[in-house]
């Protein structure tokens with residue numbers, strides 16, 4: 001299906017652009033300004049770490065970039081196309097076709113099998129059952145989980161669950177994977193395996209990775225990092241040498 005929102009040919013614009021995003025929660029005296037004007041490009045094929053203290057606004061920013069939430073002001077562009085005023089239906093289609101999600105809490109559906117969980121994005125996209133099964137099994141195979149296809153999603157180890165989540169994120173062949181503390185619930189060894197899978201997907205398939213993390217080692221592995229503090233972008237750095245600018249290009 002063609003997405004009418006995409007106005008620029010792929011490659012000519014950053015895959016994602018955020019311009020002066022603001023987002024507050026609550027009203028009146030209870031209002032909290034979680035993002036106070038963040039401008040940022042996500043380059044096609046890069047891995048970008050979003051770091052900062054707890055409560056600084058990282059997840060809020062990621063949710064806006066991933067079109068899971070709308071900003072109060074500012075805009076998001078996908079491939080140069082402004083999606084700010086797009087209808088919810090268009091946004092849902094765009095998200096389903098272009099983005100995959102890997103969250104710390106897994107968000108697997110407990111009563112369903114591994115295969116059903118991985119098939120979900122394909123079901124949403126309207127892929128017919130037989131094709132759904134074929135693609136879901138192929139993706140599980142890629143992640144070494146083909147033999148677990150019939151298991152209940154809850155009957156797995158933490159590392160296996162996160163691999164199922166990655167399979168679900170991958171099954172629609174997304175351009176961007178958003179990962180929010182993807183290794184937060186895993187032991188160190190399993191966490192490294194999951195990281196290796198994610199960076200392998202970036203390297204081998206050109207998938208853009210946007211990673212929210214407190215894990216310094218994981219952030220170090222990314223091509224670039226941005227730091228959020230009190231709802232503002234305060235620094236950004238490329239992997240090496242580690243030079244931090246003071247929000248100069250905001």
Ligand SMILES: Nc1ncnc2c1ncn2[C@@H]1O[C@H](COP(=O)(O)OP(=O)(O)OP(=O)(O)O)[C@@H](O)[C@H]1O
Pocket residue numbers: 025026032034052053054055056057058059060061
């Ligand atoms: N639904 C909400 N209602 C009210 N306040 C919220 C809501 N969601 C987030 N906040 C507040 O907005 C601020 C930013 O939250 P956010 O989840 O983006 O932070 P974070 O940097 O991802 O934190 P953490 O690292 O702890 O996950 C926090 O102070 C948080 O309490």
